Amino acid sequence: MLFNSYVFTLLFLPVTAAVFYMVGSSGRHRVAIAWLVAASLFFYAWWNPAYVGLIFTSTLINYGLGIILTNRVENNRFSPKAILIVGIGINIGLLGYFKYAGFIVHNVTQVLGFEWQIGAITLPLAISFFTFQQITYLVDAYRGETKEYNFLHYCLFVMFFPQLIAGPIVHHREILPQFSRVLIYRFEYSRMAIGITMFVFGLFKKVVLADNVSAYATPVFSAAENGEILTLFEAWGGALAYTFQLYFDFSGYSDMAIGLGCIFGVELPVNFNSPYKATNIIEFWRRWHMTLSRFLRDYCYIPLGGNRGGEVRRYGNLMATMLVGGLWHGADWTFVAWGGMHGIFLAVNHGWRAMRVALGDDLSERRWWGRWLSWNVTFIAVVAGWVVFRSPSFGCVYRVFDGMMGRNGIALPAAAFEHFGWPVRVLLEDYGWEFRHVEHLHGAAQLAWTACLLLVAWVLPNTQEVLARARQVGGGGRTAAGKRWSWLSWYPNGVWASVISLMLTVCLLEMSEVSEFLYFQF
DSSP: OOTTSHHIIIIIHHHHHHHHHHHHTTTOHHHHHHHHHHHHHHHHHTTOGGGHHHHHHHHHHHHHHHHHHHTTOOOSSOOHHHHHHHHHHHHHHHHIIIIIHHHHHHHHHHHHTOOOOOOOOOOOTTHHHHHHHHHHHHHHHHTTOOOOOOHHHHHHHHHOHHHHTTOOOOOHHHHGGGGGOGGGGSOOHHHHHHHHHHHHHHHHIIIIIIHHHHHHHHHHHHHHHTTOOOOHHHHHHHHHHHHHHHHHHHHHHHHHHHHHHHHTTOOOOOOOOOGGGOSSHHHHHHHSSHHHHHHHIIIIIHHHTTTTTOHHHHHHHHHHHHHHHHHHHOSSHHHHHHHHHHHHHHHHHHHHHHHHHHTTOOOOOOSHHHHHHHHHHHHHHHHHHHHHHHOSSHHHHHHHHHHHTTTTOEEEOGGGGGGSOHHHHHHHHHTTEEESOOTTOOHHHHHHHHHHHHHHHHTSOOHHHHTGGGOOOOSSOOOOOOGGGGGGOOOSSHHHHHHHHHHHHHHHHHTTSOOOOGGGGO
């Protein structure tokens, strides 16, 4: 079931919330939690009922192992460390079979030169997310950082539908204790208003912004994959369109997840904090998919040694972590390459900072032009990475990059010829510009979409900043909007009610063609 569908927005969500508060307000908290677990399983089963058994079995096994580790049960055969290894092995094995078996078999047969095929394996929805989430629980149970939780609470921790499909990857200590608070079972108008506002903001980002700009991205990458030659503006137009499609698609989902959590009284961590405002790659990864970055740092980078053992070891650990992050996104060498690119970017960024510190620099950038230059370098690096991330093959990557570097010429639609004065047209043609039909360039409409989305992503305050005064949004990114944008701060008044109603109406009209969130494929 998709958040951006009529059945979810107009039926599933209202019914689920109404029953939850009716039962919870009467004091039957255990029944209310059981209802949310059942609703979450129904939400998951809407995609494919066959895999409900998979997520439930995974939850049951991890809960049992977590209880054993928490209570430090030891016998002559198995130590806690052995149990932890078995638990992680089960989770990785499950993820490996469904997500990577085909990829591994294909590459092994290519290297060894023999024929071996396995049947098509359907990737269970959300397996990457609930697998990582439960690995953190097992590791923390082994470290003695968890306590014995109620089984229903643990089920909801894993299956809670607002964050089940595409995150955030929640930590047990920030979610499980909330289910024991009486407050979440009481209906509050202010909390409901904040949750609905965040949900509508996210829905608008998805169905109005991301889905509409996708029309300029998909044809370009499809053309490159089919071997077509792309000119400079075609390639850059497609790359930028995908850059903003992914941004608003994932940002929209993150807002909706937090908003839905707020509707049910559960505070989910912020997972997205204006990453395109970053002025370096280190900052970008502190703002993009924040809970995945946290997981990779705490359960991959630090266990590998982190920044201990010298600079060479540090950069090696950084590269290994980013390669894992790339492979987590998908079973394809392009994802590995994307992770490797960001590993190199981060190593260069850390090396640059170390050099500046050695020269006595305090790493502050006070001049506007310095910040502007840093932002441009970072943004171009991120766009280049998204080209690799989006491309289904390295041939596609090559053709898009070829076009972005201008090696296939520069062409504009014939209609643009009339908008330049005669001397400018002559000058441009002398430099090799062409004015003709360009298949994958849509003129003023595409330029307007790109400029507007850049403005929203780079200049305007994000959802957490707009709602900061409500003091209900948790995690990073809780900073209030600056004085320049203080007039955009959210208040529970008639003006904002009208704005949200209008946005929701537009979204409902745009939802006639439902599209999946991009992160569903991961």
